[in-house]
Amino acid sequence: MDCNNFYVSCERLFNPKLEGRPVIVLSNNDGCAVSRSDEAKVLGIEMATPAFMAREIIEKNNVAVFSSNYTLYGDISDRVMKTLGSFVPRLEIYSIDEAFLDMHDLDYTDLLELGLQIKKAVKKNVGIPVCVGIAPTKTLAKMANRYAKKHRKSIGVHWAANEHLIKEMLSVTEVGDVWGIGRQYALFLKRNGFNTALELVSAPEEFIRKNMTVVGQRLFNELKGIPAIAWEFKQPAKKNICTSKSFGKLQTKKEEIAEAVSNYAAACALKLRDQNSCCRSIVVFLQTNLHRTQDKQYSRSINMDLPTPTNFTGEMITYALKGFDIIFKDGYKYLKCGVMALDIVPDQKIQASLFDKLDRKKNKTVMEVMDKVNKSLGKEIVRLSTQGFQKRYRLKTEYLSSHFTTDMNQILKVKI
C-alpha cells in the first residue's frame, strides 16, 4: 500500500479548495519540493526542486505551497496504518506513507476485491487516497503498486494474480524503476542489454551469478516470485540516533547555537528513552554553508565517550555543550549543528562506573516524570533552562498549516 502524494493529500483533507489546484509541500526549512500533487507534476515541478528555482512556475500557475507539517502527517499516517491493520493479521510499516500487508494467511480467493476494500476504507475513513499492489513478493508488490498508479489509475489497485499478469507487468517496467535498483546499477544493466524487468528476469543464470552481489541475487529471486526479502513486523531499535537541522538563517552567536545543541541533545535523549536504550558516546558537529563560496568555511565534529551510558537529558546536554565549547570557533557563519547518540545499548544492561557521581536511580525517576508530564500536557512543557524558549535558530516554516488533529487550539474552524 502506498499513499498518493501523501503530504499533499493531508493538506487537501483539511483544505478542500486545494482539490484540482497544483499543490507542493516543501522539505524541512522550506528547501525543496518533497510532495507534489498530480497537477504540480504536470507543470514540471520535479521532486527535490529547490523552491526558489520553481518560483516562476509557482507564481504563474498559482501553485499552493506548504511547509511540511510533520505533526499532522504523522497522525494521519498512524490512522492510515491502523486502518490497514484491521484487514490483515500482520503488516510492516515501511515508511510514513507505505506499508507491506501480509496476505498469506487470508481466506480470500479474490485479493483484488480485498485490495479495493482496503483502498475504499482508507479513503472513506481517514480521507487519504491510496494505491494497492498485490503480488507474491515485496519487490513485485511494489511494482504492482506502481503499475496500479500508472496503468490502472481509475481503480488504483493491481493484483498480479498469475504468471501471465506478472509477465505483463515486468514487461512494462524499466529496470531503473524496480525497487532496489539504483541509478548506477540501472545504467550497468542497460549497457548489458537489459531494459525491462522482464528481460532481467530472463537473464541467463550465468550472468546473474557473475555480475550480481548477494543483494542482487535476492532481488532477482524476488522478481521471479520467490520471496527473498524478510518481513520486519517490529521496527528494530535504532543503532544510532541523530538530531540535526539547518538553521532558519545563518548563525554566528555562540549562545544561540548552544541553545540549539542543547535542544538536539535533549531530543536524542528522549528518543533513547522511548526505545529503552542508552548511548555510550555522543558526537557534536557544526558546519558552515559549503555552497556559500564567499564565506570562510569551517566544519568540525567531536566524539566523546561517556563514562557511563546514559539517556538523561541533563547529562546528555552537559556533555554535548562541553564538546560544543571545544569545537566552536568565533567568526564563522554557521548553517547547521547536530548531536548524535552512538553505540546504543539496552538501558537494563548498564554497568555503573566506579567513579559515577550521579544518583542514577533518582535521575531515572525524574526523567520518567518529565516524560509523562510532557506527554500529557504538551511537548517540552518541562525542560532544562539551557534549552531556552525562543528558538531563534528555528527552521523556516513560513507556509505551515495547522496541527488539525493534535492541538485543540488548532482544530478545523468552520463557519456555519
Add this chain to the structure above:
Amino acid sequence: MNTNNLSTEKGILSYDCKVPAGFPSPAMDYMQERIDLNKEFIKHPLSTFIIESSGYSMINAFIPPKARLIVDRSLTPKNGDIVLAVLNGEFTVKFLKKNIHKCWLVPANSKFKEIEITEEMDMQIWGVVTNIITNVNDVKSCMR
C-alpha cells in the same frame, strides 16, 4: 515517589495517593472502570475528527454559535443526519435531506435558506456529526 501513580490514561493528569488500608472496603468487589468520555463519544477513533463551528445556521438543532463538533468519517450519511459537507470547496454543517432523486443541505434556522444540490454543484459529505460539545461559558456570553 512512585511515578506509576501519575496516571494519564484518560488524558487527565492526576496523582492518586495510596491510602493505607484499614478495614477492607465493602465496595471492593463492586468496583467498575470510571467513565471514559473518549470511549463514550468516539466510537471510531481512527476516523474521528474534532472541528470548531461558529455561526447561527444550526441553532435550532442545538448547535450554539460556538461549539465543538465530533465528526466521524466512517459513518454512511443518512437522510436526517447532521453532516460536515464540502460545498464548492467550502466546509459547512447542515442537516442532510435526501430521497432517491434529490439531495438538500438544510439549515436549522428559518433565517437561512435550504440548499438544493444541483448537478453543477460540487458537494461531498466529509463526515457525520455525532456529538456537540459546548462550553457553558460560551453559551453564557451569547445570552448577554
